[in-house]
């Protein structure tokens with residue numbers, strides 16, 4: 462545990478389980494299990510749609526009484542505090558027991574609590590035989606305000622997926638220049654901007670670009686939207702995301718799809734592609750290798766599944782292998 466300072470809890474439904482695990486591999490270098498993960502990587506919970514809470518561990522012990530002593534020794538004096546109990550996988554402590562533990566912790570803190578508008582929330586939990594105490598940081602879900610964007614498509618990508626795509630494209634890097642290669646009304650761009658990443662968009666449709674710009678400025682985000690066929694883009698990017706046309710509202714033939722993937726691979730080595738069709742052949746024709754893959758089923762429509770392909774250029778892959 463010594464190096465693992467943060468305990469994360471997750472929330473997702475079964476259709477998003479593969480996506481959440483893939484995202485967690487890119488953020489933490491390991492998969493969450495049973496909706497929790499212990500790591501030394503610190504990220505804001507609201508960067509992901511799936512991370513519910515982060516406990517910043519202050520003290521831990523295999524012995525509960527010892528943990529309580531450790532908390533007392535911290536001499537915490539924070540007026541307006543609140544304590545919450547995190548129920549993690551494998552914790553069978555019943556409600557009355559959890560309540561008693563909240564009181565134990567509360568009495569270690571020599572200040573007035575505020576249950577309604579706390580200045581700080583402390584958390585207690587047990588996991589794999591160890592008791593943990595720390596500061597609890599919650600996903601503020603402020604990114605859900607993006608639902609009120611002025612322009613939407615009925616086939617716009619779901620926010621949860623958009624956020625995961627950004628995290629998968631960025632990985633553990635901080636300074637990344639991203640491209641949303643078929644940006645539509647900018648759903649993915651909004652999530653990248655919220656997380657503080659540098660992203661530009663490109664779309665062939667003039668009207669859609671206008672709407673994407675309006676959506677970005679509605680939230681005071683800055684991100685250039687190029688009204689262009691992706692084949693005419695020459696600027697280089699660290700990574701790109703492509704939410705391919707689904708052939709529902711926008712017509713796209715196999716050769717259009719190949720053209721979009723090939724053109725994007727000319728300007729970046731790393732692409733996260735979303736498709737509803739099998740596009741493995743197009744990916745390899747574009748000189749890319751699939752390094753990770755997952756599926757997200759659309760709830761209620763069994764035959765509508767989004768496929769997510771994490772691709773790297775063959776050249777880059779060979780350099781990484783050396």
Ligand SMILES: C[S@@+](CC[C@H](N)C(=O)[O-])C[C@H]1O[C@@H](n2cnc3c(N)ncnc32)[C@H](O)[C@@H]1O
Pocket residue numbers: 614616617618642643644645646647648649663664665666669689690691692704705706707711721
């Ligand atoms: C599935 S939509 C993207 C939706 C977007 N993620 C959103 O949430 O609004 C695909 C987009 O690709 C654009 N597109 C199609 N062919 C293109 C090309 N050759 N270059 C750039 N954009 C293209 C379409 O205009 C359409 O807006």
